Amino acid sequence: MTEHAGEQLAGWSLAYSGKVRDLYVADGETLETASEMLMVATDRVSAFDQVLGPAIPGKGELLTALTLWWTERLGLPTQLAPDAEARTPAALRGRAMLVRTLDMLPVECVVRGRVTGSGLKEYQQTGSISGVELPAGLADGDALPEPIYTPAWKAPQGEHDENVSFERTAELVGRDDAETIRALSLSVYARAAAVAADAGLVLADTKFEFGRDRVTGELLLADEVLTSDSSRYWDAAALADGRVESFDKQIVRDWLAANWDGTGEAPELPQEIVARTAARYRELLKRLAGRGA
Structure with a gap:
């Protein structure tokens, strides 16, 4: 099964780890006090309220790219912080968004x-x-x-x-x-x-x-x-x-x-299922935005 272990980031602390996302706040802050946070899209995948393994390679980057493309394409008011891309830690660029805490x-x-x-x-x-x-x-x-x-x-x-x-x-x-x-x-x-x-x-x-x-x-x-x-x-x-x-x-x-009958721990995904899912995610970004193949 995949682990919910966050990454070590200088100046940031892991505040929450969900099924597929990790949230970080500045050291010394909490989700209740922080005005901004880092929302990281991991490669973890979930279905039927279960986190499954192995992860889908590149999934976090593809989903982040889709969110950013849609918000720009439709001109949607979102929680992105000012200068979000420039202020996102280099190690997470492409799969994280610096956002206002709501x-x-x-x-x-x-x-x-x-x-x-x-x-x-x-x-x-x-x-x-x-x-x-x-x-x-x-x-x-x-x-x-x-x-x-x-x-x-x-x-x-x-x-x-x-x-x-x-x-x-x-x-x-x-x-x-x-x-x-x-x-x-x-x-x-x-x-x-x-x-x-x-x-x-x-x-x-x-x-x-x-x-x-x-x-x-x-x-x-x-x-x-x-x-x-x-x-x-x-x-x-x-x-x-x-x-x-x-x-x-x-x-x-x-x-x-x-x-799987829904009882006990969900089984590991076969590599073929992982590869097919990753390919479909990439194809969607290519079809919509012309990139990601």
């Missing part, structure tokens, strides 16, 4: 243009996703009549996130913020889906996170944006032929679902 909202803002994954399971059971009623008869991969907002409550570490209704998010963060992040999520998804379509891709779904700047109070898009880990990208031509060719970690999910 007070995060406890909501994952999921937007779906297709019915698939956990949304499909919920739809099959209830005819809806996160309280959004959907037409009968939809199958895996089908396009929805229009993109839908299906938020999830970000559970404390060690617990499972939970799909919730919009009304529940209003209770969690206040109605004004709930309406703002819903509108922003749907708007960004629509713009990104159009860009992806021009590259021959279908953006099936994605998730966003938002936080409030501790100094200005501004609500900002945070964490990764439209990456292979936070989104499902499919090849449009293959989909038209009835096949799903994904450019995300679906390869990992599919292998794990076929080779």
Whole structure:
């Protein structure tokens, strides 16, 4: 299994190590007191709430490049700190972002243009996703009549996130913020889906996170944006032929679902699965931004 060991960085201390990201703050600071932090995208990969091994080579750099490309391409207000690239430690450039520390909202803002994954399971059971009623008869991969907002409550570490209704998010963060992040999520998804379509891709779904700047109070898009880990990208031509060719970690999910019953420790990923996943991540960046092959 992969380890959650952070790197030794002069002047910085590891403040948090998640499934796939490490957060650093300046020596002597904490996540509660620091005005900035280093958000490092590691090569670790997770699926079904498990951190798997081995890591996906180059994954951290590819996901960081995607986030930066999308935020620039769409002109999104994000948590990047001033002169972030120049002030990022040289050892981490390319796979880390220097960002303002935000007070995060406890909501994952999921937007779906297709019915698939956990949304499909919920739809099959209830005819809806996160309280959004959907037409009968939809199958895996089908396009929805229009993109839908299906938020999830970000559970404390060690617990499972939970799909919730919009009304529940209003209770969690206040109605004004709930309406703002819903509108922003749907708007960004629509713009990104159009860009992806021009590259021959279908953006099936994605998730966003938002936080409030501790100094200005501004609500900002945070964490990764439209990456292979936070989104499902499919090849449009293959989909038209009835096949799903994904450019995300679906390869990992599919292998794990076929080779693990969900009990005990997850098995090691075969090298073939690792190599195929890394290749798909690289191809996505090439298709969208013209680099990363």
